Amino acid sequence: MAGVGEFDRVLGGGLVPGSVTLLAGEPGTGKSTLLLQALGSMADAGAQCLLVTAEESTAQVRIRADRLGALAPSLLITSETSLAHVVEHVESVRPDVLAVDSIQTVVDPDLPGAPGSVNQVRDCAYRLVQEAKERDIATILVGHVTKEGTLAGPRVLEHVVDTVLSFEGDRGHALRTLHALKHRFGNTNELGLFEMTEGGLVDVPDASARFLIDRRADATGSAVAAVVEGTRPMLVEVQALVVSTSVPPRRYATGLDTARLAMLLGVLAEHSGVRAAQSDVYASVAGGLRVTETGADLALAVARAQLHRPVVAGAVAIGEVGLGGEVRTVPQLERRLDEAARLGFTVALVPANGSSTGAARAGIAVVPVRDVTDALERGLG
Numbered sequence: 001m002a003g004v005g006e007f008d009r010v011l012g013g014g015l016v017p018g019s020v021t022l023l024a025g026e027p028g029t030g031k032s033t034l035l036l037q038a039l040g041s042m043a044d045a046g047a048q049c050l051l052v053t054a055e056e057s058t059a060q061v062r063i064r065a066d067r068l069g070a071l072a073p074s075l076l077i078t079s080e081t082s083l084a085h086v087v088e089h090v091e092s093v094r095p096d097v098l099a100v101d102s103i104q105t106v107v108d109p110d111l112p113g114a115p116g117s118v119n120q121v122r123d124c125a126y127r128l129v130q131e132a133k134e135r136d137i138a139t140i141l142v143g144h145v146t147k148e149g150t151l152a153g154p155r156v157l158e159h160v161v162d163t164v165l166s167f168e169g170d171r172g173h174a175l176r177t178l179h180a181l182k183h184r185f186g187n188t189n190e191l192g193l194f195e196m197t198e199g200g201l202v203d204v205p206d207a208s209a210r211f212l213i214d215r216r217a218d219a220t221g222s223a224v225a226a227v228v229e230g231t232r233p234m235l236v237e238v239q240a241l242v243v244s245t246s247v248p249p250r251r252y253a254t255g256l257d258t259a260r261l262a263m264l265l266g267v268l269a270e271h272s273g274v275r276a277a278q279s280d281v282y283a284s285v286a287g288g289l290r291v292t293e294t295g296a297d298l299a300l301a302v303a304r305a306q307l308h309r310p311v312v313a314g315a316v317a318i319g320e321v322g323l324g325g326e327v328r329t330v331p332q333l334e335r336r337l338d339e340a341a342r343l344g345f346t347v348a349l350v351p352a353n354g355s356s357t358g359a360a361r362a363g364i365a366v367v368p369v370r371d372v373t374d375a376l377e378r379g380l381g
Helices: 005-011 031-044 058-068 083-093 118-135 156-160 207-212 258-271 294-305 333-342 352-358 372-379
Strands: 020-025 049-053 075-079 097-101 138-144 163-168 175-183 191-197 200-203 222-229 232-244 251-254 279-285 315-317 347-351 365-369
Touching: 005 163, 005 175, 005 191, 020 031, 020 118, 020 156, 031 049, 031 058, 031 075, 031 097, 031 138, 031 200, 049 058, 049 083, 058 075, 083 118, 097 118, 118 138, 118 156, 191 207, 207 232, 222 294, 222 333, 232 294, 232 333, 251 258, 258 279, 258 294, 258 372, 279 294, 294 315, 294 372, 315 372, 333 347, 347 352, 347 372, 365 372
Parallel strands: 020 138, 020 163, 049 075, 049 097, 097 138, 222 315, 251 279, 315 347, 347 365
Antiparallel strands: 163 175, 175 191, 191 200, 222 232, 232 279
């Protein structure tokens, strides 16, 4: 069943009948908005959808649905917290898609414990999974994430469902990301990107243009990396700032792994003489995206070393940096180069061992580099 474009991308085409999907995220990120838009889209396509809102009244949900343009004749909404009544609604409506927002607020009066307790969440989830399998209903359960970043309620929830989706976003940014932590019907590497607007969540099909829209080509401490999330190549701006300090130096990273940043600083100090032992170092990925793959290592190294010299105009850096200072190959180099060429970049610093595979890319000059020292010599103007 198809819904929202980026939602379907992560699911590999849409919801599977009889499957159970857990949509998890921190409060306020927009889980309910994403759910309502997806249900509205599926209802418009002819699916019978039932939304059980256990946290809001039907009037509140209707107002939001009207604002999002998600009202549809086959989208039915009920405000209910009793598990028995939820099951009765399912038997009466016989929906193609069932959504419960949220599983932590559904309660079975016959069980001990308050709503959200381990017993209640576990057993209510089990019962809804049984209903989904027996009636062949595609089911979505919304779950909240705690301050520690774990799913509120028992970990068993992640094991009984077919798919676990994580919906993340910084309230200071409009960008929202969706990725699968578990998916029995497809891969877990795909990434969905949304932008929160007054009219709801909007797909971000051209991620590279979105992340580079505010970039200044002559900015110091800045380099462009080509990364791959799932099947999607993206260009992102990696920034670094070094500030002298008289106290023990600290490392701050936003959108990057702090341990990876510390390792790269050590490699630069040991093999290229670029030191930051008495300085605070700040590093970030502009735009609110979190980069987990190592293909951004070389760009971060170049951005850190770029103190007073600009990066070569129109350059992008691709590669993993090893502890010996060597620049290692990364997967899908050709797709990264194609994306860079599409965005108008003309020079690409790439690992020497992988440069032959991308040497003939149209519109972009491939510059092979062996190590970080070589990359700094060739990448800084």
